[in-house]
Amino acid sequence: MNREKITILFVINTATSNQKGLCPINCRITLNKARKQFATGLLVNPNYWENKLQKVTIQEANHKYINAQLERIQVKIYNIALVFQLQGIEWKLDDIFNEYKGIPLKKEEYMLSCYRKYVARIQKLVGIEIKENTYEKFVYVGNHLEAFIKWNFKKSDFPLKELNLRFLDDFDYYLKTEKHIKQITINKIIQRLRTPIKQAISEGYLDRDPFILYKSKKVHKEVIFLTTKELKIIEESAFQPKRLSIIQDLFVFCCYTGLAFNEMAHLKTKNIQIGFDNMNWIQMKREKTQRQISIPLLPKAQEIIDKYSLVTNYIFPAVSNQKFNAYLKEIAIITEIDKRITHHTARKTFASTVLLYNDVPMEIVSELLGHSNMTITQESYGKVVQKKVSEEMQKLKLRIDNV
Incomplete structure (x- = not known):
């Protein structure tokens, strides 16, 4: 994202003042209409604050220190955004704030990567809790998932946080039209695809199941038996x-x-x-x-x-x-x-x-x-x-x- 999309504004909280009449200076970051405000830890006499210039006047005894600190905050936030942009990282306002506060940025998890980790995990359970053919079925689903992401999104992977019901609808369509798989098998594929989502939720990559409202399509299969x-x-x-x-x-x-x-x-x-x-x-x-x-x-x-x-x-x-x-x-x-x-x-x-x-x-x-x-x-x-x-x-x- 471009630096111009970020607005940094320092505002005086006149509703709060100490015994000396000094008010706290807050920093307000705005990004694409989203807003985040936090305390800078700096105090100023509201009479010595120049809002248009975004600095304190020389009448303030500590004006050099306060203005230098405000500039440091501003430069640090802009630099964080610039680094994100240069690294090609998709970020939001909370990511900038967390980075500024020193809160570690949680690495974004992706669907295919998440699924492969789950498959690698259950591979070690073959012969202990699961059978070889069960493991192979999950591998089979993973191959379809990889091909679908390339076909539909022209990408090698898809962010977990962007998952929604449309993802499953498109996956269903792809399996039906491109792979000519029957609905009963598609239902099983999607059922297995959803299993690693629970793991992602438990690890904090997702705060909810994006497929919670999904309902598998009913298949009316005729029972063939001998008279x-x-x-x-x-x-x-x-x-x-x-x-x-x-x-x-x-x-x-x-x-x-x-x-x-x-x-x-x-x-x-x-x-x-x-x-x-x-x-x-x-x-x-x-x-x-x-x-x-x-x-x-x-x-x-x-x-x-x-x-x-x-x-x-x-x-x-x-x-x-x-x-x-x-x-x-x-x-x-x-x-x-x-x-x-x-x-x-x-x-x-x-x-x-x-x-x-x-x-x-x-x-x-x-x-x-x-x-x-x-x-x-x-x-x-x-x-x-x-x-x-x-x-x-x-x-x-x-x-x-x-x-």
């Missing part, structure tokens, strides 16, 4: 390649247990325990939420476990998620099921076809799926319940019509 007929087709089909036969078993097993891929892949013999009802139960922590889950083994699931020899601690043979889904695609083609089937379809089938379509209450479904709260279950499977109600009403209508 009773489609599940039966896959169960009863005979697949010649052994690799497809194994995937068939593992997929059907998950349709009757609701296990996610990692839970199925890491299922061990110790996780199969006899419950209070003398039946076998799966007892383990859900990897995603670290929530304890207890799932009774239905006959079909128990049959598949019994089929595999327990040579190692793990019940099922190892297979990658990528290959699992690739083989499921082949199974869908062979069985002529016109749906995009993935391992996650099994979990959806367990909740919908196996549980909700057999009148299992929503709260029990939520418990068996290991959801952290009922809202998640209701948001995901509310329409499945509506569809079930609709089907039952259609049956009732037919019965009434035939009376």
Whole structure:
């Protein structure tokens, strides 16, 4: 900023005087209509003050000292502003005042820098509190953040103090139009982006959350699951390649247990325990939420476990998620099921076809799926319940019509 934008004015506070009738001299700094006033520590007889000249007259016994001090204050403030300007530092009136008073100027923090510090911090927690893939997701978000700042602001970083809701709206737009990312993924990216903001607030770089009023955009995602007929087709089909036969078993097993891929892949013999009802139960922590889950083994699931020899601690043979889904695609083609089937379809089938379509209450479904709260279950499977109600009403209508 230019020196001309700063106005320094010395004013006499006539409302306050000591026993000798001397009044304090205050310094008033004005910058772009913002004003800051402070006491200089100097006292003067108001009769000897020349306001237009901004100095005391020679009638004042200490006029040389007082005028010299006023000039020193003025020069010091102008020099501080000049140094800020030469260093390319963006500053405000409070920054000048703090520097004049010797209060250390807090280094401005930037969004990308702040985010990277957070990522470096959680990297050290990999294997202790968080998993490697969680860390990699934060790195992925950081890469998008860096690209967005360059694309939108033509800068390498963005000041934390300038963050507002517009920043997230523009980021959402960028991810959607430039990166062609779906809204459900964008919501997750923004959720992770907001995490380091709490750290910045705790460290004093921000006095409030600039994104506090942000609401993620709702995504109405259709739940894809197998019908009773489609599940039966896959169960009863005979697949010649052994690799497809194994995937068939593992997929059907998950349709009757609701296990996610990692839970199925890491299922061990110790996780199969006899419950209070003398039946076998799966007892383990859900990897995603670290929530304890207890799932009774239905006959079909128990049959598949019994089929595999327990040579190692793990019940099922190892297979990658990528290959699992690739083989499921082949199974869908062979069985002529016109749906995009993935391992996650099994979990959806367990909740919908196996549980909700057999009148299992929503709260029990939520418990068996290991959801952290009922809202998640209701948001995901509310329409499945509506569809079930609709089907039952259609049956009732037919019965009434035939009376």
